[in-house]
Amino acid sequence: MDEEIREKTRETAERLFGRGIKAEPPYKLWKEFDKDLAKDFSMFITGKLYARTVLTMPERQMSACAMLAALRARDELRLHINGALNAGCDPQKLAEVFFQVATYAGMPAVNEALAVYQGVLKERGEWPIGGKGTE
Secondary structure, three states: OHHHHHHHHHHHHHHHHOOOOOOOOHHHHHHHHOHHHHHHHHHHHHHHHOOOOOOOHHHHHHHHHHHHHHHOOHHHHHHHHHHHHHOOOOHHHHHHHHHHOHHHHOHHHHHHHHHHHHHHHHHHOOOOHHHOOOO
8 A cells, every 4th residue: 555655655756746847845844843744745645635536637737826825825836736737627617716806815926826827837938828918
């Protein structure tokens, strides 16, 4: 069982964060404080929670991005935007998710999320989205 979860953890992490922007995963920071706890967190979050199939990976990532945008957690949002794009999220739908945040977290949260999103897209060489918008 433990080996199966390790493999799911590795596969899920690679799918989400294995390409795109250059970013240090939080796991590396966790390990500096407590290797065992870092492993447990990683195996739960990536190996169990993110590997569930009730939501598709794009749905799960869009949910994560919406919550992180509302929390104004820029660093985590940057990482998960990249993961969302790697998981196959439609870039226009992801932008719409950020606009939806206005209802619950206000326009400053939307503006921050869109700025982070635009930065990720530029770093990935994917800006502008589908020819929409201007630099």
